[in-house]
Amino acid sequence: xxxxxxxxxxERLQLLDHQVLTxxxxxxxxxxxxxxxxxxxxxxxxxxxxxxxxxxNRPDGETLAVITSKWFSSSxxxxxxxxxxxxxxxxxxxELVHLGPARxxxxxxxxxxxxxMELEGLKINLDDVVxxxxxxxxxxxxGMSFESLYTSNLRLAPIQVMAYGHPASTFGxxxxxxxxxxxxxxxxxxxxxxxxRLVVIPGNGxxxxxxxxxxxxxxxxxxxxRPAGVVIVNCPWSQDKTTHPLVRAVRExxxxxxxxxxxRFYPNEGIMRLNYYIPYCLGMQQVIGEESxxxxxxxxQQYMEGMAQGHLALDSWPFTGYNTVIDGLxxxxxxxICGARAQGAL
Numbered sequence: 601x602x603x604x605x606x607x608x609x610x611e612r613l614q615l616l617d618h619q620v621l622t623x624x625x626x627x628x629x630x631x632x633x634x635x636x637x638x639x640x641x642x643x644x645x646x647x648x649x650x651x652x653x654x655x656x657n658r659p660d661g662e663t664l665a666v667i668t669s670k671w672f673s674s675s676x677x678x679x680x681x682x683x684x685x686x687x688x689x690x691x692x693x694x695e696l697v698h699l700g701p702a703r704x705x706x707x708x709x710x711x712x713x714x715x716x717m718e719l720e721g722l723k724i725n726l727d728d729v730v731x732x733x734x735x736x737x738x739x740x741x742x743g744m745s746f747e748s749l750y751t752s753n754l755r756l757a758p759i760q761v762m763a764y765g766h767p768a769s770t771f772g773x774x775x776x777x778x779x780x781x782x783x784x785x786x787x788x789x790x791x792x793x794x795x796x797r798l799v800v801i802p803g804n805g806x807x808x809x810x811x812x813x814x815x816x817x818x819x820x821x822x823x824x825x826r827p828a829g830v831v832i833v834n835c836p837w838s839q840d841k842t843t844h845p846l847v848r849a850v851r852e853x854x855x856x857x858x859x860x861x862x863x864r865f866y867p868n869e870g871i872m873r874l875n876y877y878i879p880y881c882l883g884m885q886q887v888i889g890e891e892s893x894x895x896x897x898x899x900x901q902q903y904m905e906g907m908a909q910g911h912l913a914l915d916s917w918p919f920t921g922y923n924t925v926i927d928g929l930x931x932x933x934x935x936x937i938c939g940a941r942a943q944g945a946l
Contacts, residue, residue: 639771699747740765781805822905834910
């Protein structure tokens with residue numbers, strides 16, 4: 601049903617409030633091609649809404665702005681790009697533009713100044729960024745906050761860049777370049793996958809840091825408490841990634857498995873928003889079978905200890921994991937791609 605809606609977004613769609621972020625963000629998880637239609641529509645609505653917003657950018661030729669809502673150590677975005685930002689700080693003056701409510705756990709070390717932009721109703725308070733000297737603006741997580749949608753459709757700097765913090769094109773915003781990895785991009789598909797100009801760098805496009813908020817040794821000890829006589833398969837996917845074809849693929853694996861198999865799902869904290877949790881659980885039990893799944897509301901250290909009990913991990917599709925795969929590898933768990941054909945499992 602979602603794919604049918606995404607194939608041709610209704611012309612009556614309006615920008616009523618910040619909940620439009622749900623459609624923008626989740627569209628990539630539902631369909632990695634049709635999400636283009638949704639994002640083009642939403643970007644167009646935002647551009648109409650912010651028409652006339654004034655930004656007085658006077659680039660000084662060197663200042664770089666990092667514009668994000670996720671610059672704290674437990675964030676997956678921070679894990680992906682902290683090392684790169686620290687390296688940039690050795691050569692350029694950096695400023696952090698924090699999106700959203702104030703936090704007391706931001707890593708402000710690499711930055712000479714911290715600015716803020718926060719949603720006020722449907723409008724964003726631009727006072728802290730109206731006058732700036734940014735030469736380049738770097739957005740590592742467009743789509744993870746409404747403020748990021750808003751600002752990506754403004755021209756805060758003459759050069760605007762995004763990357764794999766949330767790895768999908770904006771399809772129609774004011775972002776100029778997308779930084780990708782030479783080993784994982786199909787250059788012949790660049791125009792199909794991005795409206796930004798794709799620039800590839802060696803490797804996978806990012807230098808991930810090891811998480812510091814997990815006690816891996818303690819997590820490994822939890823593996824000793826693993827239930828006997830059952831193969832435990834970790835499915836560390838957010839509820840957004842858990843699409844119906846993917847769940848059917850898990851059911852097919854269950855049906856073909858010769859050993860008793862238990863699939864452990866790890867939805868994120870957002871499962872408690874908008875009454876997701878109960879229908880999510882009921883739907884999963886209906887398709888896979890209540891006896892074959894556990895839905896684990898575990899976060900932080902407890903999440904890693906639960907993952908340690910698994911024998912292997914399945915990755916999601918079409919929106920795959922990255923830090924979740926790394927979490928499993930840190931625990932010594934191999935990762936297997938769990939994809940879906942039109943009517944079956946790969």
